[in-house]
Amino acid sequence: MPTFMSSSQEHSMMSPSFDASSGDPEEPSSQGVVGPLSEGLVNGLKLPLYNPHALPHKAYDAYKTRPDIIASSGSGSVSFFDFTLGLSEEDIASIESSHANQEAQLEAQLAERYKNAENVSWRRERAPDVPLYHGRAMPVLGVDLALVTRPRACAMALRSALKAGVRRVDTSSSAGNETTIGEAFAAAFTEDRYGVVRVHRQDVFVAGTLAPNDVHDVEKAYKNTLANLRLKYLDLYTLEWPCATTKQTAQVWKAMEKLVADGLVRAIGVANFSIPKLEALLAASKVRPAVCHVEGHPHFRNDDVLRFCRENSVHVTVSHATGGVPRPKSAHLPPVAGAPPCLLVDDTVQSIAERRDVMPEQVVLRWALQRGTSTLIPAACVADIISVFDVFAWSLGKEEMERLSSMQYQRRHSAGRHLIGRASSFPSYEHLWDEPPLDTFAAPIPDLKIPTFQLGNTGAAIPQIGLGTWKSKPGEVQKAVEIALRNGYRHIDCAEVYRNEGEVGDALAAVLSEGRLKREDVFLTGKLWNTDHASSRVEPAVRKTLNALKVDYLDLYLMHWPVTGNRGATLSPSIEETWRAMEAAVQKGLVRAIGVCNFSIKKLEALTGIARLPVSVCQIEGHPYFRNEALVRWCQDRGIHVTCYSPFGSPDSAAMMRRESRKLLEEPAVHAIAKRIGRDVGQVLVHWAIQRGVSTLPKSTSEKRIVSNLDVYTFELSASDMSTLSTLSYQCRMVDPPEWLSPSTGPYRKYEDLWDEPPPSRAG
Structure with missing residues (x-):
């Protein structure tokens, strides 16, 4: 079936x-x-x-x-x-x-969003070209597909742009959607239902990026991008961020120059470079950067970089033309405290748009073009690409340009905070941008001094309470992570199998870009899924998570299960093979500490016997309905930190595991304690966990619950309360997937094989 x-x-x-x-x-x-x-x-x-x-x-x-x-x-x-x-x-x-x-x-919904795409004829109008230093030309207005991930939406956005006359498409390997864009390209460059090819590959200027995690092998990364995009060449290949040192940047640039010499790419450029970094690159390069891609909009004009590039014949493309901050969902909602303002609803932009009977997006795009730069339509934010593209039949007046060019609020939207805070990257904002943060950055988020646990000599310290990110609807995780970080959380627990690491990365980038937190302030946990246990698959899995989270290292990487899915008497690949590859990830600087999830004492004994790097963390199920006391004690006696997931008893796992079980959130003893001390049930359960000396991961997407789950440091549970919760007779392992058992073949034939202990008693 x-x-x-x-x-x-x-x-x-x-x-x-x-x-x-x-x-x-x-x-x-x-x-x-x-x-x-x-x-x-x-x-x-x-x-x-x-x-x-x-x-x-x-x-x-x-x-x-x-x-x-x-x-x-x-x-x-x-x-x-x-x-x-x-x-x-x-x-x-x-x-x-x-x-x-x-x-x-x-x-x-997608068809409605891009309804104009099919209702208009193919336009002959094109954006003007700007000559690059090597004699080639590039359209001054393109479309940015970086954040459009759904295949249907990507195809519609690209088709809408091409019909409007857009002949420049910018992609980003960091976005993780190159394959989707490649499928859209393949469809766009083929005959339509009338047997006509409306646009050919040579008519479209395609730009790609080299992500920070791929600079170790430039040619391989470039060819992967070509394969994903289903193209034979790129018109422009851009180094997305500078490397940590001038020497490293020069080495990467030399490899990019070789791509030009070998005829693999037509032009190369850089992105997010400061003036000192551009000066160093220009002095060392044989092939000059054709383009410098930087942030530029009325809320961050970047005047000095534009002037420097103009004087040195480097063309500038500005990103985040619409300001990078989405419109509020309702004009009647009050602004969020500390949140950056939205450029598109700025009074100046709105008044100019109304006077000229155009969209606010068109106003800021036209402003960018009149400054002598090229710019991009952000397809993920702009539904009506065809209308927005109409910015060439009119121009802004001198007074309008001056108003847009003199806004007092100035702040980077994309500040590269995910690169800041490590010796291997940039220790501070000043090291990355070669200038101090702007005064308009929001004040730092107050440090709630959440207790942490040092993970051996790794240099990493895991916070006592973190946010779990499992099983939220699309669009919910990003909001939840932003709320958590802005309210004092410093640990975000992720996993590839949760299918939302991209949203977590977007949330992290959004908060870090505000200047209120630095990368080193946030502890990030990732997990290796069962199908990636082979030694050859571990590093690619780590890099996939890094790309999704938009960071260059993880604080902790865990083997999600002692399961690979193979059938037979012996687990294959072996735990030792997988652990060796995880150790290699630490040695390469991709991960600071490593550990496991869902391991038994017996399996931990076997692993610690062969491990060259210590097991820093064991993440396990833990709550009053499944205390897991022997395993917690065993780990604590050996210096292995324990993180307990599902502090609320995993209330929806009964249906998922196809069995009946009680609901911890309905346990009378928990409710009685909560009522007596004036706290809610969730706070009681979180405090029970941390009072045992472990860290824990309460999960919520509700702002009220996220804040409440962290508000547990102003009270204590009495010895009597702890005893009550620690002696409940009902015990049941809630997260116990029957799919991991293979009764006829192994390696895990029954419960005792997987967990190395009999099932807990459900008495009571």
Whole structure:
């Protein structure tokens, strides 16, 4: 029976941080209510299967497998995660129909967003070209597809831009969507339904970027970009950020010059370079940078860099033309305290737009063009690309230009905070930009002095409370992480399998760019998924996470499960093979500390016996309904820090694991303590965790709950309260995926093989 998954519902059940917002004390999960059960075979075991008709389809769909996890290995086919076993064909058809309806709704929304793309004829008008120093020409107005990740949206945005007359497309390897853009290119450069090729490759100026994590092998990174974009060459290849030293930048530039000499790329350039860094590069280069790509808009004019480039015949392209700050969802909402203002709703921009009967986006684009720079339409923020492109039939007057060029508020939107704070990158803002931060940066976020635990001699210190990021709807994680960081959280727990690392990266970049936090202020945890345990796959997995999070190192990297998905008597790849590759990631500076998740004492004993670098952290399930006391004690006795996930008891895991279990959030003893001390249930459970000497990861997307979960340092639980919560007779491992068991083949035939202990008693 097939396994299926909606692209809009990319979730996995194999997470250690299962406390979704639905698990908040004030937001009980309807998905956690166990409905009718049926019998089904899962890996040969007869287990109760959750009936999708007991809840709306979306609740069931959330637990579907990701197709890319279904893989194969040398030991045989990996066929876990199939939640359709035991369901009738009618059930399958019904759920597939539900998926189809959801996809149709999304497609309708996209079609509405880009409705003008199909309602206008192909335009002959083109943006004027600007000559580059080597004699080639580049359009002065292009489209930036960096943040458009959904294939349908990307194809529509590109088609809309090309029909409008846009003949310049900028991409970014850091955005992780080159493959999507490549598919859109392939569609754009083929015949339409009338048998006509409307635009050819040679008509479009395509620019790509070399990301910081790829500078170690420039040619390989470039060829990967070409393969992803389905192109034979790029018109421009840009070094996205300067390297930590002038010497390193010169070495990378030399490799980029070789691309030009070999005829692989037509022009090369740089981005986010200060004047001193440009001076050093110009002095050392054989091939001059054709373009310098920098931030530029009325809220950050960057006048000095523009003047320097003009004097040295380096063309400037300005990014974030619309200011980088999205419009508020409602004009009636009060501004968020400390949040940067939105340029598009600025009174000056609005008044000029109204007077000229144009859009605010057109005003700021026209302002950029009249300064002698080229600029880009941000496709992720601008729905009506065709209308926005109409900026060549009119011009701003002198008085209007002066008003836009004299705004007092000045601040970088993209300040590169993700690169700041390490000796291998830039120790401070001043080292990156060669100038002090602007006075208009917001004041630093108050340090709440959350206790931390030193992780051996790694130099890393893990905060006692962090934010879990598992299982949030698209668009929720970014907001939750921004709220958490602005309210004092300093630990964000991530995993590739959560499918939201990109949103976490966007949130981190947004907060760091405000100047209120530095990269070294935030502790980031990533996790290696089961299908990447082979030694050859570990480093690419780490780099994928780094790219998504927009950082150049992780504070902690964990092996997510002692599971690879292979069938057979022996686990393959072995834990030792995987650990050696993780140790190599530390030695390369990609990761500061390494550890494991969901390991038993026996498996930890085996690992510590062969480890060259210590196991810094063991992340495990831990709450009053599953205290995991022996494992916590064993780790603490050996200097291994313990992080406990699911402090609220993973309230929705019963349905996901196809079994019945109690709800910790409904436990009378917890409610009695909370009522007596005047705290909410969530705060009691978080404090119980930290009072045991471990760190913990409460999960929420509600601002109220995020703030409340951190407000646990002004009270203590009495010895009696701790004893009450630590002696509840009901004990149940909530996160226990049956898919990890292979009764007939191994390596884990039964519960005792995976956890190296019998199931806990559910007495009580």
